Amino acid sequence: MPAMADHATPSLPFMKMHGLGNDFVILDARAQAIGLPPALVKGIAHRHFGVGFDQLAVIEPGRNGADAHLVFYNADGSTSAACGNATRCIARHLMTETRRDALTLTTERGTLYARDAGDGLTSVNMGPPQLRWDEIPLAREMDTLRLPIEGEPTATGMGNPHCTFFVADAEAVDLEARGAEIEHHPLYPERTNVQFASLIGPDHLRMRVWERGVGVTLASGSSSCATAVAAARRDLTGRAVTIELDGGTLRVDWRDDGVWMTGPTMHVFSGQFTPAFLKSLG
Structure with a gap:
């Protein structure tokens, strides 16, 4: 049973990280699975009653030979298949942990490659862009270069x-x-x-x-x-x-080979969610 399913765990460790102020709560579920119902995600996301984040990311054991698998949640409790800055932050953390300068990560988006770009910068290959209407996805077939919306995005x-x-x-x-x-x-x-x-x-x-x-x-x-x-x-x-x-x-x-993104990351602090906080969201 995932550790958070009944809040049986006495506390829950986390890291707070950001990439250019795009901030994240990071949970490490490599040793034990963590259940994250939407109410818990939204409670952690609250910047007054919780910790606050733009996205929450979970590090899971690697799949198919990758170093780790990443799962992302938005502040409203919904999931996202990709989060570039969180991927860079986690890649930096894992490279520091393993003393390596390159990693392979998987997400719902697919397999992503990360490397140390020097000068404290981290690069991640976010994969090829999806340019067809049905890949993005859009509601119906159309030219994705200029949408029929005011401003032609x-x-x-x-x-x-x-x-x-x-x-x-x-x-x-x-x-x-x-x-x-x-x-x-x-x-x-x-x-x-x-x-x-x-x-x-x-x-x-x-x-x-x-x-x-x-x-x-x-x-x-x-x-x-x-x-x-x-x-x-x-x-x-x-x-x-x-x-x-x-x-x-x-x-x-x-x-x-894909869209490479390079920039700085910051590990701000590490902490633990208390049993009382976790119980309040149950």
Whole structure:
């Protein structure tokens, strides 16, 4: 039985990490499975009554020869197949733990490769982008380069759906209003992450992010990958770009083997959820 199914465990260890302010609670379930009902995920996510996070990630034992398998939850308790910055954070943790400079990880998205990029930076290959309407997925067949939505955004899949608007000034967008509206657009049956990006120099973008199931976030790795792919497809940039987010800078390189994302990570603290806290969510 998973350790959290009846809150029988006396406490639950966790790590708090972030990539450019995109913050995560990380649980290690390699030694013992952890059950995570939505109420528990949402309780941990609360920034006043819990710890707070944009996503929660669980490290599970590796599958098919991989070093670990990762499972992701959004702050509203829903799951996500991909989370780029959390993958980079966990890769950094596991590389430190094993004293290795390269790892193989699996997610619902597939097999991802991570490596130490030097200078404290971590790179992850998020895999090839999904460009067909049914892969993303969209509600019906259409050209994914320019959607029939005001502003003609581009749709991209990175294991999760994305909708990228290219605008003159990303700072001027009412992100909370537009993000919430587009997340639930009927063209996206699984909802969508939303990005607003401006070209601020050659191969240099300014981007702001609304994440489905979360809201406004300081950064998003999969959103950065989707935006880089969309910008290249629309001939706004080359395939290697610098992206300035509210929380800092990521480098994204769309190569033949997938979309590589490179940036810093931070392990902020480790702690334990108390039995009283866990019981309060039961």
